[in-house]
Amino acid sequence: xxxxxxxxxxxxxxxxxxxxxxxxxxxxxxxxxxxxxxxxxxxxxxxxxxxxxxxxxxxxxxxxxxxxxxxxxxxxxxxxxxxxxxxxxxxxxxxxxxxxxxxxxxxxxxxxxxxxxxxxxxxxxxxxxxxxxxxxxxxxxxxxxxxxxxxxxxxxxxxxxxxxxxxxxxxxxxxxxxxxxxxxxxxxxxxxxxxxxxxxxxxxxxxxxxxxxxxxxxxxxxxxxxxxxxxxxxxxxxxxxxxxxxxxxxxxxxxxxxxxxxxxxxxxxxxxxxxxxxxxxxxxxxxxxxxxxxxxxxxxxxxxxxxxxxxxxxxxxxxxxxxxxxxxxxxxxxx
Amino acid sequence: xxxxxxxxxxxxxxxxxxxxxxxxxxxxxxxxxxxxxxxxxxxxxxxxxxxxxxxxxxxxxxxxxxxxxxxxxxxxxxxxxxxxxxxxxxxxxxxxxxxxxxxxxxxxxxxxxxxxxxxxxxxxxxxxxxxxxxxxxxxxxxxxxxxxxxxxxxxxxxxxxxxxxxxxxxxxxxxxxxxxxxxxxxxxxxxxxxxxxxxxxxxxxxxxxxxxxxxxxxxxxxxxxxxxxxxxxxxxxxxxxxxxxxxxx
Numbered sequence: 001x002x003x004x005x006x007x008x009x010x011x012x013x014x015x016x017x018x019x020x021x022x023x024x025x026x027x028x029x030x031x032x033x034x035x036x037x038x039x040x041x042x043x044x045x046x047x048x049x050x051x052x053x054x055x056x057x058x059x060x061x062x063x064x065x066x067x068x069x070x071x072x073x074x075x076x077x078x079x080x081x082x083x084x085x086x087x088x089x090x091x092x093x094x095x096x097x098x099x100x101x102x103x104x105x106x107x108x109x110x111x112x113x114x115x116x117x118x119x120x121x122x123x124x125x126x127x128x129x130x131x132x133x134x135x136x137x138x139x140x141x142x143x144x145x146x147x148x149x150x151x152x153x154x155x156x157x158x159x160x161x162x163x164x165x166x167x168x169x170x171x172x173x174x175x176x177x178x179x180x181x182x183x184x185x186x187x188x189x190x191x192x193x194x195x196x197x198x199x200x201x202x203x204x205x206x207x208x209x210x211x212x213x214x215x216x217x218x219x220x221x222x223x224x225x226x227x228x229x230x231x232x233x234x235x236x237x238x239x240x241x242x243x244x245x246x247x248x249x250x251x252x253x254x255x256x257x258x259x260x261x262x263x264x265x266x267x268x269x270x271x272x273x274x275x276x277x278x279x280x281x282x283x284x285x286x287x288x289x290x291x292x293x294x295x296x297x298x299x300x301x302x303x304x305x306x307x308x309x310x311x312x313x314x315x316x317x318x319x320x321x322x323x324x325x326x327x328x329x330x331x332x333x334x335x
Numbered sequence: 336x337x338x339x340x341x342x343x344x345x346x347x348x349x350x351x352x353x354x355x356x357x358x359x360x361x362x363x364x365x366x367x368x369x370x371x372x373x374x375x376x377x378x379x380x381x382x383x384x385x386x387x388x389x390x391x392x393x394x395x396x397x398x399x400x401x402x403x404x405x406x407x408x409x410x411x412x413x414x415x416x417x418x419x420x421x422x423x424x425x426x427x428x429x430x431x432x433x434x435x436x437x438x439x440x441x442x443x444x445x446x447x448x449x450x451x452x453x454x455x456x457x458x459x460x461x462x463x464x465x466x467x468x469x470x471x472x473x474x475x476x477x478x479x480x481x482x483x484x485x486x487x488x489x490x491x492x493x494x495x496x497x498x499x500x501x502x503x504x505x506x507x508x509x510x511x512x513x514x515x516x517x518x519x520x521x522x523x524x525x526x527x528x529x530x531x532x533x534x535x536x537x538x539x540x541x542x543x544x545x546x547x548x549x550x551x552x553x554x555x556x557x558x559x560x561x562x563x564x565x566x567x568x569x570x571x572x573x574x575x576x577x578x579x580x581x582x583x584x
């Protein structure tokens with residue numbers, strides 16, 4: 001092998017070959033044809049992509065920076081409620097509500113991050129703090145009359161109004177999510193080779209060593225939280241505009257935290273493709289189990305539980321970890 | 336506070352853990368580009384001293400000045416950015432990152448952009464002789480290589496003073512000689528080194544001066560010959576009533 005320092009521009013993070021880029025480009029372009037060919041699949045694909053984006057949000061904080069959150073429904077809810085309240089009460093377009101919701105979620109996230117990380121809270125303690133804050137918001141919004149209380153908020157349908165982020169058709173949501181998903185994947189993939197991405201991972205691997213190497217661990221954990229919260233809130237806004245109805249139980253409830261975090265955990269936490277892979281498997285599975293066991297509500301949650309046990313026991317690095325191990329063995333066999 | 340030629344200055348530094356005096360009123364100066372060895376029996380407070388200097392612990396009493404800056408109340412990352420980096424006795428590699436990325440994390444301290452950090456990381460890897468493993472994940476390294484990586488990471492921060500905590504423990508004599516050579520080269524590049532080591536032969540050959548800790552107190556400081564013949568040092572290492580002519584080194 002030639003001097004590896006000379007043969008390529010950068011070795012920080014992961015690189016892709018020209019061929020891989022081409023294949024990815026073709027897949028991305030091909031996915032644009034789905035609404036024309038198989039419109040019955042659109043709803044499932046929308047849900048897959050929505051949870052892949054929110055899973056990516058969780059992945060930045062918990063997978064990359066190693067701060068395990070058990071309460072990402074908090075940001076989902078803050079996102080959904082911020083844009084919906086702005087629209088329903090003040091008539092502000094959700095397109096403007098979207099960045100507002102992301103900022104609001106980031107602000108809430110930064111507050112929690114500062115409170116917890118200042119004292120070095122980590123592991124199960126941080127996970128529980130997140131759960132507690134999600135529940136605090138859940139219960140508060142339940143009794144917040146202005147926001148509809150437990151009854152929730154109905155977002156009035158204005159017909160197909162692109163300026164108001166409303167479409168009677170599902171296809172626009174599909175295209176929007178496709179582009180946002182591609183952007184989120186690209187962003188996180190690029191981040192792996194940036195100073196910030198490397199610092200996140202260094203903090204996850206060993207915080208003392210990271211501090212000793214000049215990393216302001218509090219500051220970078222707060223950055224991870226802000227990015228993570230904003231990405232999850234983005235999903236919340238689109239969810240609200242897609243279903244046109246939100247209530248505290250469908251947004252802030254712990255079930256949603258589990259839904260968001262289970263995908264990257266199964267796909268592979270701390271990997272770019274993990275959340276998408278997990279979502280590709282889990283979202284259809286949950287739909288199938290839900291319709292197969294309609295009369296027994298909650299069976300799909302037992303199913304999730306079983307799946308989580310199996311993954312944690314046998315695939316601690318998720319499916320991506322499994323693929324990487326296989327790739328390493330094959331490389332060893334050849335070399 | 337600091338005389339010219341002194342890079343690190345400890346005055347009356349004390350730290351106790353619930354009544355156990357781990358470090359007791361230690362005063363110590365490290366001069367520019369010297370190798371100062373810290374030795375002492377197990378539990379003498381060597382690692383605690385390192386934790387105090389690098390900001391992982393704060394002293395109960397006393398002052399620590401680095402190049403004229405007081406280190407009181409500074410977090411480890413600030414101290415590292417001032418130009419004082421350390422290694423850990425129990426190596427802490429970032430296992431899932433590549434060897435190159437491990438070193439680049441240190442290099443980002445001074446680098447303006449990723450390309451600059453990577454360039455610095457490559458040059459450090461060449462210097463410590465790990466460039467052939469640059470793209471392997473750190474968890475795949477052997478123990479001697481992990482020790483090298485630990486050293487390389489600290490070096491990538493471009494320190495003016497390097498604290499090495501038992502970088503040679505667990506290495507065989509040939510590997511120890513390699514690391515000693517590395518430390519000499521580091522000093523030759525103008526970096527002062529404060530090194531904890533148990534292997535007497537190695538540290539005596541390497542250090543310009545030695546500081547001996549026992550029960551948290553600095554019982555002797557000076558050049559290797561005078562420290563070796565100091566009766567207090569002999570007592571600490573071999574015990575009282577033994578042949579006083581026998582030196583530990």
